[in-house]
Amino acid sequence: MNRVPVEKKVLNENQQIAEKLRARFRDNNVLCVNLISSPGAGKTSLLERTLQSMDRNTRVAVLTGDIQTENDADRLKRFGFPVRQITTGGTCHLDARMIEKGLEGWSLANLDILFIENVGNLVCPSSYDLGEEAKIVVLSTAEGEDKPLKYPSIFFKSELMILNKIDLLPYVSFNLEQARQNARRVHPEIEIVEVSCTTGNGLSQWLAWLNRRLAAHHLEPIEQVG
Amino acid sequence: MNRVPVEKKVLNENQQIAEKLRARFRDNNVLCVNLISSPGAGKTSLLERTLQSMDRNTRVAVLTGDIQTENDADRLKRFGFPVRQITTGGTCHLDARMIEKGLEGWSLANLDILFIENVGNLVCPSSYDLGEEAKIVVLSTAEGEDKPLKYPSIFFKSELMILNKIDLLPYVSFNLEQARQNARRVHPEIEIVEVSCTTGNGLSQWLAWLNRRLAAHHLEPIEQVG
Numbered sequence: 001m002n003r004v005p006v007e008k009k010v011l012n013e014n015q016q017i018a019e020k021l022r023a024r025f026r027d028n029n030v031l032c033v034n035l036i037s038s039p040g041a042g043k044t045s046l047l048e049r050t051l052q053s054m055d056r057n058t059r060v061a062v063l064t065g066d067i068q069t070e071n072d073a074d075r076l077k078r079f080g081f082p083v084r085q086i087t088t089g090g091t092c093h094l095d096a097r098m099i100e101k102g103l104e105g106w107s108l109a110n111l112d113i114l115f116i117e118n119v120g121n122l123v124c125p126s127s128y129d130l131g132e133e134a135k136i137v138v139l140s141t142a143e144g145e146d147k148p149l150k151y152p153s154i155f156f157k158s159e160l161m162i163l164n165k166i167d168l169l170p171y172v173s174f175n176l177e178q179a180r181q182n183a184r185r186v187h188p189e190i191e192i193v194e195v196s197c198t199t200g201n202g203l204s205q206w207l208a209w210l211n212r213r214l215a216a217h218h219l220e221p222i223e224q225v226g
Numbered sequence: 227m228n229r230v231p232v233e234k235k236v237l238n239e240n241q242q243i244a245e246k247l248r249a250r251f252r253d254n255n256v257l258c259v260n261l262i263s264s265p266g267a268g269k270t271s272l273l274e275r276t277l278q279s280m281d282r283n284t285r286v287a288v289l290t291g292d293i294q295t296e297n298d299a300d301r302l303k304r305f306g307f308p309v310r311q312i313t314t315g316g317t318c319h320l321d322a323r324m325i326e327k328g329l330e331g332w333s334l335a336n337l338d339i340l341f342i343e344n345v346g347n348l349v350c351p352s353s354y355d356l357g358e359e360a361k362i363v364v365l366s367t368a369e370g371e372d373k374p375l376k377y378p379s380i381f382f383k384s385e386l387m388i389l390n391k392i393d394l395l396p397y398v399s400f401n402l403e404q405a406r407q408n409a410r411r412v413h414p415e416i417e418i419v420e421v422s423c424t425t426g427n428g429l430s431q432w433l434a435w436l437n438r439r440l441a442a443h444h445l446e447p448i449e450q451v452g
Contacts, residue, residue, distance in 0.1 A: 006232050038264045039348050039377060040369025067349065069375050090379065092318065092349035120376070121349050122265050123293065123318035142368030142391065142398075143266025149295050150346070151265060153316065165368065171397050172368075173424070198399070 014128055017096035021103075021131025028108035031213050032116065034094075034130050036154055037138035038147075039120030042164040044072045045197035046138060046206070047115055051079035053207065055223035059110060063102045064117040065094040072117060082106065093124040096131060112219050113210070122147070126154035134159040134213070141165045142172050145179035148186050155186040160193065160209060167196040240354055243322035247329075247357025254334035255443050257436075258342065260356050262380055263364035264373075265346030268390040270298045271423035272364060272432070273341055277305035279433065281449035285336060289328045290343040291320040298343065308332065319350040322357060338445050339436070348373070352380035360385040360439070367391045368398050371405035374412045381412045386419065386435060393422040 025032045035043045061082040064072040073085035086102050118125040137158040148155040195202035211221040251258045261269045287308040290298040299311035344351040363384040374381040421428035437447040
């Protein structure tokens, strides 16, 4: 049997919905970013740190994908921003239709940033456009510096690599310079920020990236708390 | 469009090939195990440690899957055992046909253990039977103790959970007892061994598990070197 045409049809259908979402984000001046990583690389921790650092008047919302549990939404709701869990029930990635459904009832006109946290998977989510302005790949130092070469698609498609868990560098075999080189070999223009969601190191660089993106939308910079 | 019947057909086709492989492994008394984990959890490091500890006369071979590179096969070939890379070219899992093809030219009659290292992905590989006797899930302490609940399918289908990177326990937020409970909540009979491929701690338990499985095949225990 021939699987390729079926896969193409699914992806084309996804692309059509993604383009509609992209137009809605553009019309409402919403910055939408799609966070992708392996399980446990720290997407939820990064969002916790990000939401924690924001003034509650910032117009931010989160759609967080998971196969089975609502744990991530429970972790993220504490910060007082709108958060919805998308439980895929076994599907290995978020698709555009899930995002469309996840947004139901939310007014995009009242939003500046939409964070999408994808299912923990470094492979499949890279094939599904969600209408986002930028994909962001999160890589943990515990995973090894070879990952951009082994999973090139997501590093090629991401505008930013967030290298997380730099606090573990003294305890893991991870060549930081080689990791940067590997990411740039796959994608020469990729931006890189290095953070620790445990210590908070480097997070200001990530927030600066977000603020540059907001500025491009002529939106107010994120107000940091404390 | 209706995707489910197509997926079912692909999986049924896979199942037929997997059953043929299982019969071949059984007829030749080969213990075949299928190692599955997130990217960077340590499957290759575990195999390096395993091959390193074995007498070269042990009849072991490895098929190692990756999306793009041959890095893993290069790392594993150093130990003198037959190793072949299966490069999936984008596909997020190994399937039974890839294994059938990967085995071409190898005589199963001359083999006691076949290790299959799957693509780094905690989701999709759990759906594809490769004819193995046992699936083994490798979880790293850097990923967090919640993963069995968030990715239940692979923990439910695995006979053994290898909890790797226990050397990082002092430096990461990981509740070991909770991780065990979460794994057993999904799969009450799952066996658990805790190892560090960096320090070598706990590896004897993993080799003991392998030897128990070989004994069930009435095969000689693995001869350890040194």
